[in-house]
Amino acid sequence: MIPLSWYLILAAVLFSIGMFGAISRKNAVAVLISIELMLNAVNINILAFWHYHSQSLGYTEINGLVFAAVVIIAAAAEVAIGLAIIIAVYRLRKTVVASDINVLKG
Amino acid sequence: MTPLQIVFLLVSLVTIISAIFVVSLRKIFHAALWLIVTLMGVAIIFALLEASFFAAVQILVYIGAIAIILIFAIMLTRNIMSDEEMQINRSWGIVLLLVLIFSVIFISQLSSSAVINTTLVPLEFQGQESIIAFGVGLLDPAGYALPFELASLLLLGALVGGVYIAMDKKGGENK
Incomplete structure (x- = not known):
C-alpha cells in the first residue's frame, strides 16, 4: 500500500546525507560511517525495485536479492579493510584526520 | 492513510x-x-x-x-582528535549546496515521472518462499553459485588483508 516513490525519496535523502558526510567530515572513521549510510540507501533502492518486480511477476525474482547480498558483503569487506588502513595509518602518523593522511604524496 | x-x-x-x-x-x-x-x-x-x-x-x-x-x-x-575542534572541513557549505541540488533534482525528476503513481502491494507468496528461492538461486550452478563463492573469497581475502595491514610489524618497539 506504500507508494514506490516514498522508498525512492527516502533512499535519495539518506544517500544525500551520507554523501555530505563522506565529503565534508574530517575524521576518517566518520567518512567510513557516512559511506555505510550511502550503501544502506542503495540497498533500500534495490529491495524496493525487487519488491516491485516480484509483485508484477507474481513470483520471487532473486536477482535483486542477490544484488542486495553482494552490496552487504562488499560493505563488510570495505569496513574491515578501511578500519585496518586507518589503524595502520594511526600507528604510522598518529592522526585520523583524512586531510593529514598524505603519506603517498611525493 | x-x-x-x-x-x-x-x-x-x-x-x-x-x-x-x-x-x-x-x-x-x-x-x-x-x-x-x-x-x-x-x-x-x-x-x-x-x-x-x-x-x-x-x-x-x-x-x-x-x-x-x-x-x-x-x-x-x-x-587523537579532540571533540571540541571542527569536525567538518572548510568547504562544507559548497558540499551542502551540491547535496541539496542533487536531492532537489532527484525528487523533482521523480515526481514528474510515471513512477509516482506506482504503489507496492503485499506480495502474493509467503516470505519464506522468497528466502527458499534465494537460497536455491545462490547454490544453483546455472544461477549465482559463482558470485556466491567469489563473495566468500572476497571476505576471506579482506579478513586476511585486514589482519596483515593492521598488524604491528615492528613488534611494538614504540612502547
Whole structure:
C-alpha cells in the first residue's frame, strides 16, 4: 500500500546525507560511517525495485536479492579493510584526520 | 492513510533525523551510536518491503558486526582528535549546496515521472518462499553459485588483508 516513490525519496535523502558526510567530515572513521549510510540507501533502492518486480511477476525474482547480498558483503569487506588502513595509518602518523593522511604524496 | 503508511513515515522520519545526527554531531562516538538507530530504521524499512531475510541480515551484520567494529576503531583512535575542534572541513557549505541540488533534482525528476503513481502491494507468496528461492538461486550452478563463492573469497581475502595491514610489524618497539 506504500507508494514506490516514498522508498525512492527516502533512499535519495539518506544517500544525500551520507554523501555530505563522506565529503565534508574530517575524521576518517566518520567518512567510513557516512559511506555505510550511502550503501544502506542503495540497498533500500534495490529491495524496493525487487519488491516491485516480484509483485508484477507474481513470483520471487532473486536477482535483486542477490544484488542486495553482494552490496552487504562488499560493505563488510570495505569496513574491515578501511578500519585496518586507518589503524595502520594511526600507528604510522598518529592522526585520523583524512586531510593529514598524505603519506603517498611525493 | 493506512497504518502501514503511518509506520513507514514514522520510521523514515527517525531514520533521516538520526542520519543527520550521524554526519553532524561533534562527538564521533555519539555519531556511531546514532548510526545504530539509522541502521535499525533501515532494517524496519526492509521488513516493510517484505525482505525479511535482509531485515535479519541488516541487524546481524550491520548492527552486530559493522557498528561494533566502527566503535572499536573509534575507541582505538580516540584521544587523537579532540571533540571540541571542527569536525567538518572548510568547504562544507559548497558540499551542502551540491547535496541539496542533487536531492532537489532527484525528487523533482521523480515526481514528474510515471513512477509516482506506482504503489507496492503485499506480495502474493509467503516470505519464506522468497528466502527458499534465494537460497536455491545462490547454490544453483546455472544461477549465482559463482558470485556466491567469489563473495566468500572476497571476505576471506579482506579478513586476511585486514589482519596483515593492521598488524604491528615492528613488534611494538614504540612502547
